[in-house]
Amino acid sequence: MRGAKPTGCGSPVCLTAHTLFSLLGRRECGRHRAAQKFERCRSYRKSKMKPMITDRKRHLVTAALVAPAGLWLLVFLVLPFMAMVVFSFGERAPEGGYQAAFTFAQFANLPSRAAAFWNTMMIAPVGAFLCLIVAYPVAYYLAIKSDPKYRLVLVSLVVVPFWTSLLVRTYAWMYILGSRGIPNLLGMIGIEDIRLLNTPGAVLLGIVYGYLPLMIMPIYVSLEKLDRRLLEASADLGAKPVSTFFGITLPLSLPGVMTGVALVTILLLGEYLIPQLLGGGKVFFIGNALVDLFLQSRNWPFGSAIAVTLVVVVVIVLSVAMRIAWKVSGSRQVDLV
Amino acid sequence: MRALVTFVYLFLYAPIALVVLFSFNAGRNASEFTGFSTMWYGKALSNTFLITALQNSLMIALTSAVLAAVFGTMAAFGMQRLSSRGRAIFDGLFAAAIVVPGVVIGIATLVALVEVFSFLNPALAAIWPADKPPQLGLGYGSIIAAHGLFSLALVTMIVKARIASLGNDIVEASNDLYATPFTTFRQIVLPQILPSVMAGFLLAFTFSFDDFIVAFFVAGPKATLPIYVFASIRRGVTPEINAVATMVLIASLLMILIARVLMRDKTPKVRAGE
Numbered sequence: 001m002r003g004a005k006p007t008g009c010g011s012p013v014c015l016t017a018h019t020l021f022s023l024l025g026r027r028e029c030g031r032h033r034a035a036q037k038f039e040r041c042r043s044y045r046k047s048k049m050k051p052m053i054t055d056r057k058r059h060l061v062t063a064a065l066v067a068p069a070g071l072w073l074l075v076f077l078v079l080p081f082m083a084m085v086v087f088s089f090g091e092r093a094p095e096g097g098y099q100a101a102f103t104f105a106q107f108a109n110l111p112s113r114a115a116a117f118w119n120t121m122m123i124a125p126v127g128a129f130l131c132l133i134v135a136y137p138v139a140y141y142l143a144i145k146s147d148p149k150y151r152l153v154l155v156s157l158v159v160v161p162f163w164t165s166l167l168v169r170t171y172a173w174m175y176i177l178g179s180r181g182i183p184n185l186l187g188m189i190g191i192e193d194i195r196l197l198n199t200p201g202a203v204l205l206g207i208v209y210g211y212l213p214l215m216i217m218p219i220y221v222s223l224e225k226l227d228r229r230l231l232e233a234s235a236d237l238g239a240k241p242v243s244t245f246f247g248i249t250l251p252l253s254l255p256g257v258m259t260g261v262a263l264v265t266i267l268l269l270g271e272y273l274i275p276q277l278l279g280g281g282k283v284f285f286i287g288n289a290l291v292d293l294f295l296q297s298r299n300w301p302f303g304s305a306i307a308v309t310l311v312v313v314v315v316i317v318l319s320v321a322m323r324i325a326w327k328v329s330g331s332r333q334v335d336l337v
Numbered sequence: 338m339r340a341l342v343t344f345v346y347l348f349l350y351a352p353i354a355l356v357v358l359f360s361f362n363a364g365r366n367a368s369e370f371t372g373f374s375t376m377w378y379g380k381a382l383s384n385t386f387l388i389t390a391l392q393n394s395l396m397i398a399l400t401s402a403v404l405a406a407v408f409g410t411m412a413a414f415g416m417q418r419l420s421s422r423g424r425a426i427f428d429g430l431f432a433a434a435i436v437v438p439g440v441v442i443g444i445a446t447l448v449a450l451v452e453v454f455s456f457l458n459p460a461l462a463a464i465w466p467a468d469k470p471p472q473l474g475l476g477y478g479s480i481i482a483a484h485g486l487f488s489l490a491l492v493t494m495i496v497k498a499r500i501a502s503l504g505n506d507i508v509e510a511s512n513d514l515y516a517t518p519f520t521t522f523r524q525i526v527l528p529q530i531l532p533s534v535m536a537g538f539l540l541a542f543t544f545s546f547d548d549f550i551v552a553f554f555v556a557g558p559k560a561t562l563p564i565y566v567f568a569s570i571r572r573g574v575t576p577e578i579n580a581v582a583t584m585v586l587i588a589s590l591l592m593i594l595i596a597r598v599l600m601r602d603k604t605p606k607v608r609a610g611e
Contacts, residue, residue, distance in 0.1 A: 062418040072485060084441075314437070
């Protein structure tokens, strides 16, 4: 499409969010489709006018351009994933690793790791929701209340931590919550024996801290696109700020909210570092079970079965999120970022 | 509202600031600041394990980011010329590369490569003319492959968005003025695309440099910097880790800041003259 604007604000976080939803097929509006059709017709007629040899050359160039990326995707994404599925139907070799077989025993054994699934499925949505509660006011302030002069800087300040090492940022909290951090300070004023590290609360704190930027960005983008005249009209018609917020601002920002919640939840489903460092083996996720099965007990087939199940869960969560997003925005066409 | 937002910014940056502060702590005690000193930086920089890990990380990040930048840009251009079905397949695969959790990418790569190596190594030994056949194994190659996958998707998306925002007008104008396709590409398209390619490269570099979980599975005997940091955290917190963490933070901060400056959309200013 000529002059089509890139989706979202162009920040890496937004691009990620956009891709996430294009995975399940982003529904495009009729006008967009018509324009595409026109474009295709035009290029078809153009190509018909050219001699065949140019046409073949054109195809060759296209193939050469996409070949390296296509090969990379095939060899390091599609084939490994298929190998993993094959492994999940195999047996554990006596010395660890994989032994060819065809059995559903690994999948039948999944309940033995139910605790990891349970923890992940409970803590990930709660963490995403807590993230949302903290993120919404910030996104609202950035998009609507902040001085436009400083807006870009303020937004950058939110995005930047997301791209710095999650390991280092989580480690910082390990330091703060550890016995020499806050509990030590509390001890000085007479409150003894406070345990903060290795609790579900610490894991939740780490989650909010680590994923806050990813939640703020999509909400910020959807609020920034909001037509300010609607807010003015609402005020002119005598609506109180509160009813303007619940009647106009919040419903119109729901697509951004959905994107943020879905993104954070999906990434949390595969989280390893935060529960490992802040949960200390007491609050463990599927990711921790996977590391244990692959790198410690070397039960590869069972690990593969869990990994395949995790991917299935991710796809289900993604589809449900898409459904809800379609519903809240009132049509099949969603501009999610 | 303002107070709340200020608090959130503090929440985002205070822990990082604390790590930086304590990396300059003169004492060994992690809970009180006893004086300014750069001795932990000296200690960290004379640690050979750490330097090796740093070199590994830089090498892997650089290689995977360069490959991703080149192949990703090519793919972004190539995808425009594909049929809508072909484009949908690529879009889906790139999206999968980003959405599938790092743990799963690591496991899948590990499982597939180990299987391939267990098949290739005896075959290689059989046909190798000399006494000692080379043993294929996990290491640089496998980490670069797994990191490159995510980076490739990242670069392709960023460059694709940029190409879409350019529109066809200038390309058509250039063609109408009898420029060859190559001249048009070099003089018109490339200068406009280059900032986003650079941004993609820097983000890919940052991702690879900071990634722990994917490398954890496919690193084999090699240690990257995050793997080294993780191992030292498990051994116990010392101010030396703070110094390393600060250096890692500063490196990725610089990268992401440059990337963001490069990615700022300059088109509105051009459009204003129309």
